[in-house]
Amino acid sequence: MKVAKFGGSSLADAGQFEKAAAIIRADSERRLIVVSAPGKRHAEDIKTTDLLVTLAADVLENGPVEESLQAVKERYESIVRGLGLSGNPAAETEQQLRKLIDEYKTDPPRLMDALMASGENENAKVMAAYLQSLGETARYLSPEEAGMVVTDEPANARILPEAYARLKKLREEEGILVIPGFFGVSKAGHIVTFPRGGSDISGSIVAAGVEASLYENFTDVDSVYSVNPSLVENPKEMKQLTYREMRELAYAGFSVFHDEALLPVVAKKVPIAIKNTNHPDAPGTRITAEREREGLPVIGIASDSGFVTINLTKYLMNREVGFGRNLLNILAEEGISFEHTPSGIDNMSIIVREEYLNETAEARILERIRQELNVEEVHVERNLAMVMVVGEGMASTVGVASKATTALSEAGVNIKMINQGSSEVSMMFGVNAQDADLAVKSLYKACFEKEPV
CATH class of the missing domain: 3.30.2130.10 (VC0802-like)
Structure with missing residues (x-):
């Protein structure tokens, strides 16, 4: 069983959804899918999560919310329309956002968590619906149903130990399960997000929980480079590195993988593959407990x-x-x-x-x-x-x-x-x-x- 996580750039529009779905369908072992919120479609675009932050700010300032609410709805309408899905998922998204606003408008930290998590949550529903439209046995699975029980500190969720036993039961499920990343649910029933960029953390937790044979993290680069490509022309690609090396690089600014996402998979020794949604056949970068060393040790x-x-x-x-x-x-x-x-x-x-x-x-x-x-x-x-x-x-x-x-x-x-x-x-x-x-x-x-x- 493989766990595949798709980042925001991999799900930015309908075309990217189609690529992600093709990757999922190409390997029957990819049965647990973790998704981020839609990312930027082009350099000047705004991430869906940032649109949701603006919506939350408008609510807390008691200002008009219709413009910011519609901006979020239109992102999903564009995806749904491009995928040719039936029904009105975007309207359901708007209805869910209004419900969360009513529930948490007097509690700023909870409101921010609930609205920011909506980007991933609604995206998971769309991906599940799209896979179903292609004839796959697939369904949306909320973090609560999956067993992602977390601590109750807004914007700083930590997975609780008992979550892993609940997640392991997902191995028994049939078909493809699509789980939203970035958040879990506390014992009190509150939506609580991991630190920003935490869909990597969600994917890692799920992979560790089901003891996956591989955790695939799909992004928009062919591999992890030895240095920021914006600083050096044609930098060296890293084909393999260790958990400890990735932890150090992620801590120091490598945005391709969240630095807190390694702990769960390290404990279970689940190997990681970082791959490109746009070039899925490229070998990518493998992250494992050990690697062969040759020449100067700097990677x-x-x-x-x-x-x-x-x-x-x-x-x-x-x-x-x-x-x-x-x-x-x-x-x-x-x-x-x-x-x-x-x-x-x-x-x-x-x-x-x-x-x-x-x-x-x-x-x-x-x-x-x-x-x-x-x-x-x-x-x-x-x-x-x-x-x-x-x-x-x-x-x-x-x-x-x-x-x-x-x-x-x-x-x-x-x-x-x-x-x-x-x-x-x-x-x-x-x-x-x-x-x-x-x-x-x-x-x-x-x-x-x-x-x-």
Whole structure:
């Protein structure tokens, strides 16, 4: 049994629906289908999820909603019309949206979750109806029916352990089951979404639950590339990489696969294939527990911006038992998770996402650090990017760090921080955000481009 997940670009219009349906029908093992909401049809288009966010904002501002509501309805009308489906699915979509608005209009977080999830939910209904029109035994299956029971924190759902036993029963079902991605249902019966882009998470959970032989993630690229194709011409394709390598690359900005989507399949050792809906015969990229290593261990380079570092200095910090714990407790009490903690004997840096540290939070946290930890100096540095060099076995390979730092130096990129620690999978460089693209290009050239003879 295979689980196939189709992203927004794979379901953007009727033509893409037809391609996805052909892929599903080409392999009888593809019996569990997870769908995203319709994505962009062209560069200037708007994703359906963003249309739904606008609708939710109009509701919460008590403004007119007819225009934003019709914009969503028209996206589905266009798809339904192009597929030649009978009935009036788009009208049913409008009716469902109005029902959700009435139910949650006084509860902003619940309203946002319910409306955003509608993109996937209604798309799953359309896909099931289309497959039926082609003569397939197919049906829509809601996350609640499937057993996707999750925690009850809006926009931050986590799958509950008991969900997996319920999902496993789907193996006994006949025909093709189409399940909307991106959300589950709490024990209280509320729609709760995973983090944005979480249809990957849904697909991974379903694949782990049914112990699939393969989790196929269909998108709009032939494979995962070693670097962002917009930065490097004809970048190297990665035919195979490990779960750990994909996790590092996804964390650092590779948008082809959500970074939280790996945990469920890793636990069950379900292999992943990332493939192109527009070129389904292309081999794509396989993600597995292990891979053959050859040559320089670097397999990919990525960067992500939006980081802030809290830098502090205290003499003899290394001899103060519990200093690091007390520092992290301050962040925990302020509701802030940290990303990295490079340190020296008298100094430490805490790297956090910029979204957690606005000016008010910054002033409060710095004052707490001064008062509670008696540090000599503490300050915040903003506009940082993290550049990741990823590949299994890097720590045990001589010359990788030297090659990377030399490349950055020759490109004129100032390294603010280096962090590798005990990881054999990645090496991270902190650089000024404006230098991130230059850093990635210079590292790619050093690691992948052969010198002219």
